[in-house]
Amino acid sequence: MHSALTLRQNLLENLQARTWRAGHRLPTERELSEQYGLSRSTVRRVLADLKGKGLITQTVGSGTYVSEEVGVALAQIASSASPLATSPAELMSARMVLEPAIVAMVVGNATAADFERMDECCEKGETATSIEDFELWDGKLHEAIADAAHNTFIATVFQRMNEVRAQSEWGTLKRRTATPERRARYELEHRALVAALRDRDGARAAALCLEHLTHVRQNLLGY
Structure with missing residues (x-):
């Protein structure tokens, strides 16, 4: 059983490492829920946080994708973090x-x-x-x-x-x-x-x- 924090950090790591680039389709809520042993509502909350930061986009009936502006969003996160704000x-x-x-x-x-x-x-x-x-x-x-x-x-x-x-x-x-x-x-x-x-x-x-x-x-x- 993982935590919401672990899920968020793993998703961020994939984005920061450019493993997932702009337009990449993320696993579904159900897949993430099963993989991390989290409820769908918890997964949804983590994804909503990333969406709010401009890192991902969500389209009803299509799925969750890495935002076209992911580079800008990551730069903003990095610039707002203190030197020791490391997870x-x-x-x-x-x-x-x-x-x-x-x-x-x-x-x-x-x-x-x-x-x-x-x-x-x-x-x-x-x-x-x-x-x-x-x-x-x-x-x-x-x-x-x-x-x-x-x-x-x-x-x-x-x-x-x-x-x-x-x-x-x-x-x-x-x-x-x-x-x-x-x-x-x-x-x-x-x-x-x-x-x-x-x-x-x-x-x-x-x-x-x-x-x-x-x-x-x-x-x-x-x-």
Whole structure:
């Protein structure tokens, strides 16, 4: 069972990525309802919101289509958003592209001090007594891995990503989906990833990184 928020974010992602271009016919209300496990009225409300923003058009008896003015509408949405107005779905999409991609740089550039910092983040996360503290050290671990690439631009990007993770929407979603079993799995995945990086095994580290992020996305967003 997904939420209306997940549906809205997925539809927006298809529009923003230009997977759906002007004139593209969207799935029907019934198809979206079945796919996301939502009521038809909820799907209708999400579509009405997108229509109100000029992203889609609806024709009775024909269907729902991407607006001819979708580019303008997306630009208006982007310009009105604050730099950190990033949804959890957008953050996860970025993480799944960026984090595995920097593994080769980390493998090539990481120092003994970098690995000590990663170990410390793992230990602090494992001994955290609240989901908030665990999430803090989880974020710090991924930031430490990024810093180990020793590239100023990448370090800055990951600092921004952690700022997004500090937003209330991400925290609320993390708390709502957190279980002891999932946390234990994340801890094991963190340790395995750090071990692969320390072994300078880029292929294994990249695969473990993507696998970990896929689990996080599934737990948080349901897909």
